[in-house]
Amino acid sequence: MRWFLVTIIACVLVVLQKVFAPGGLAVMVGGHPAQPDLLLTLGLFLAFYFPPREVFVAGWFLGLASDLVGIAGRLGLKALLFCLVLYLVSHLRGNLPRQRAIVQFAAALVTVFAVHGVWHLATAALGGAWPPVLRSAEISFLDALYTAVLAPYLFWMLLLLRSPLGLSAAAMGERD
């Protein structure tokens, strides 16, 4: 993995994330401004194509960046969730047809739903409140759906950078 380029892409995505702020391109559904998680999508891309240990480290830093630019919750929670979930994805990817849009859609949906859901519940619990399970699930699903819709486009753009990122043909998966 070319760490410098990944860092630059992550910085660009942190800035771009503001485009989806409430009032911008966030989609209001039931009082919740659904926003895609671009950093987690980048992490998912890395989990699809890079070795698990590198994905673990990258996921940790992406999660920490997401924690730092966020406005709520404790530091380190997303770092922990990102690295564990992305590490799991990088182990489970196996012979998935990773270049298919539907696979990218489904993977983003499940990953974002899992990470955001656990984050909402843990944040509520750490704040001393009773975790609102149904509301957390609803909010996480909306965010996950928005992210999943955008994920194939982001994957396509990131795949354009495959040579600068150091992606080999073997890593891309010959079967795809």
Add this chain to the structure above:
Amino acid sequence: MVLMTRRSRRAAGHHGSWQRVLFAAMPFVALGLLLMPQGATDRVRLWVSPVFSPLQNRTEVAALDIADQMRRAGPTSPQAEAAAIRQDVATLENALAEATGLLNEKEQIIRDLGRLRADLDGLPCRLTPARLLAPEIAGGQAAARLSEGSGKGVRKGGAVIVRRIDRGAREAIERGEPVLVAAGLVGVVDEVGSVTSTVRLTTDPRTSLMVQIITRRDGQWRAGPEGVARGSDDGTAVTVQGIPRTADVAVGDFVVTSASPESPLPPYLIVGRVVQCDLKPAALFHTLVVEPRSSAADAREVYVLAPEVPSHPPRPPARR
């Protein structure tokens, strides 16, 4: 060639071992960060915010423009455009009303500061304007506080006895400094954080003030007896004890902070007015119920009064 290969293998080994160490340490570092107090987390976020905020703000403005264009893209007929313009006018009117409100608020602050400054003329002190924060602003921490109950500032029945202000050690706020509005004393600074502080209101049962009664009889103002004021048990009023039975005290008298040198607060800050004056037949002292002059529930803008010279001046550098 052999040497090169050995070196590169050794380098690869080092690289691998570092990666293993990093791999093992990262979850523990994340857990350590997770256990950090919310205040420290907020401080780290404050430090980091200047890194991305300027670019993010510009991006957000552009996004708002794009969103506006997207929302307008639909209607093209004159009726629809007229409706859109009417909506814009309504939005701008709302913004104007909001700006007028803000302007009035700022003018009120200037008037209050001028009044307080005139009252404090000659005293070596400074007034720091501050804002009482809504409990929601502190996020998860507020949720924790609410759930913890009376020990953390929320009383049964809804009387709030502890509030938070948006000023802290960064503005040289110190523990024990009085918090005022133009009408009088609101409370005393209790805990000082780097960017926020906790204010114990005068109605808090833990607040204890040395006070003096000021009476007005036959058009004459007189300094009356001194006593000790504490917040009532239900957190809605202040009770004054230690006023001798023989003292001339009546409903409507003023209660101010004591001018005694033992009092930690500046003298003659208005605490409230007597609304109830109880005297049991066998009691040696009056028990007065005082209604605070300033309600922290209504107040938003407050002022922290501090001596001009901090109580802990910075130490001069040591000489060799």
